[in-house]
Amino acid sequence: MEAKQSDIVTPEEPPLPAEDVRLPERGFTVNRTKALVAAGVLWAGWAAMVYFVTHSVTGGFDDWGLHLYRTGPDLHPRGGMLIHEAVRDTTALGGVFLSTLIVIGAAVALLFLRLRREAFLLVATVFFGWMLNNLMKWLIGRERPLIVPHLTEAGGNSFPSGHSFASAMIYIGMALAFASLSKRHSVRYTLIGCAMVLSAMIAWSRVMLGVHFPSDVTAGWMGGAAWAFTAAALLYQPAKAAADSEVGHKLEEATH
Structure with a gap:
């Protein structure tokens, strides 16, 4: 489809020759076996942590963590x-x-890069992950700390912790999505490690x-990270089917 004249940008400097522009290769999938192994360790x-909290074993750890950043008789923050x-x-980076x-923004960027599968997978990971975290909160029903x-x-x-669960799920999920731009293990592990x-x-920061x-954020982070790896393995085929559907193609066309 030809672009309208009003859509054409006139460059102030000579544009870069097309033969000098190189896009990265795309479509390298995450090893689903490795993802499930990582998820299994994190779910364990x-x-x-759920067992320790429900059996009141984390008192010392929680008290130590909450006082680590406080000082003085009024328990004001250090620094x-x-x-x-x-x-x-x-902490704002993990807010809703x-x-x-x-x-x-990440989903739109993935669509611009023609990574429809990864875009659908990221959105599905976040959508179902938020529901999972809310279910966990409802089942445990723990009150917030009043120690400090x-x-x-x-x-x-x-x-x-919702911030902990969401941040692990979102940033690790994003790292797994953009890792499909590289076939080098060093690049993939660096992305995922930085996200973690x-x-x-x-x-x-919530503590x-x-x-x-501290037990809230430990469990939240482990749960969010575990779900990100689980979703990367189990939601891959549904995301691929959605990306290959007519709706998926229309979304890609809308970004180009």
């Missing part, structure tokens, strides 16, 4: 306002509003703000 850790603002900025915008003053607003049940570190920082127990 999540189940152990001054600069550290406090950094913690608040970090910002993380939703990030998922939408809260440094941000937070509502609902405490276990598992970033999501772990978001998870621990630093006093709105979650």
